[in-house]
Amino acid sequence: MPGVRAMLLAAIIAMSATVQPLPGHAQNLPSLGDTERESLSPQMERKLGEQIMRDIRRDKDYLDDDPVLEYLNNFGTSLLTAHPEARGEAGYDFFFFPVRDPMLNAFALPGGFIGVHSALVLAAQNESELASVLAHEIGHVSQRHIARMLGRQKQDSLIPLATALLAALAVRGSPDTSAALLMGGQGVALQRQLNFSRDAEREADRIGLQILREAGYDTSGMISFFARMQNATRSYTDSAPAYLRSHPMTTERIADIQARTRDLRYKQRADSIDFHLARARLRVLQDPSAQGLREASIAFDSQLQLKARVPVMSAKYGQAFIALRQGNAAKAQSLLQESVAAANGASAPVQSPLIASMAIDIKLAANDAAGAVREADAARTKYPVSRGIARQYADALLRVGRNDDAINYLRDQAQLYRQDAKLQDLLARAYAAQGKQALQHLALAEAYAINGSMPAAIDQLGIARRAGDASFYDQAMIDAREREFKARWMEEMKEEQQRER
Structure with missing residues (x-):
């Protein structure tokens, strides 16, 4: 999602022109220094993040998919719960969101917003690997790296930083263009900014490892996934000159993490069912074109050959999602039932809000609004904090003409979740139905x-x-x-x- 990087750079440059130094106070932060973060208050940092998110939400590659959003946020919140200090001095409410992008990457925005590329989730072979990336990005937010970067910019011009970032992006397509852009910057300030970014990456790695340990995930997941990311991006990183690499070399980071985890015991942790279902859903969402759906279907067919319970369950779920997007509700219903049957082959019945959400969508797609109400009513009782299922329930009520019930329910929900724009949209629909x-x-x-x-x-x-x-x-x-x-x-x-x- 190249637009995200451009928006982030533009927003940082724009915001830095209005930020004034604020009084600081001592914090137990590592070696990057306290005085360098005094120019951006936590409130201003959050406001900056919200401004950037408004642009990102309008981007076509922002994946506004409730089941995937809820999975990522539940997963990210579990990491923060295990290590509450990771919320940092500002105590941000974190928000994790997926974007459609073929590169293995994730990024942290000011104020607790963390974006995850769809390809990265698909490349993660287990939840420990995914946790390693999210924990690393949480480290960036908890240590307020962007605020501290702006603190350095009180001393250095913003132009060299902008030049460096533009050059790093341009090198993917044309090394000559990158060299020309770099010549426009000031060497000393440029090197200081890049050195700071390297230190920030190392610091985020250290915080990430603490989170992984305390959340009970396998810390070797960070090592294995970084190695896979290094292989996937080798053509890009190898072509960039050393002074343009704002991240330290991946091999260097891997070696550092290996040294820190050498004496730790291997900890095996079973993946959640939701992890596999969310990956199947993202495989479909990553490329919604006809060709993309065909390729996703081929991938699911390959999964079925494994004959194992979890791969079969997630593959059938993915196939059901494809059928639903193609408008074949009957086929989607049959495939979802096969997915549930495969999942329930375990010693205990397997339940998931992702399965419940799709069951409701299938009823709505089949114009069975009464059935959708029954499915959604049962699901909201089982998953009371699911925002997506709550909205599906209200939608189903409107489909069957129960406008008064929908309005009463939506008013209560809007009081509980005052920042949920989708609830207000549904409430507007309900009022319109009543004139x-x-x-x-x-x-x-x-x-x-x-x-x-x-x-x-x-x-x-x-x-x-x-x-x-x-x-x-x-x-x-x-x-x-x-x-x-x-x-x-x-x-x-x-x-x-x-x-x-």
């Missing part, structure tokens, strides 16, 4: 505001005010939200003007 125009547009305004589109949110409030069915209470709510939204918009415009100076 309640003022409430419909008020809900749409909330959805736009959550997504950071303040002008659109204010426009929706104007439409709500002009609706003939707006009550006195509705008008008061519209006025209050309009004052708040306009104040937020004015603040955003002020920041934008400051950046342009």
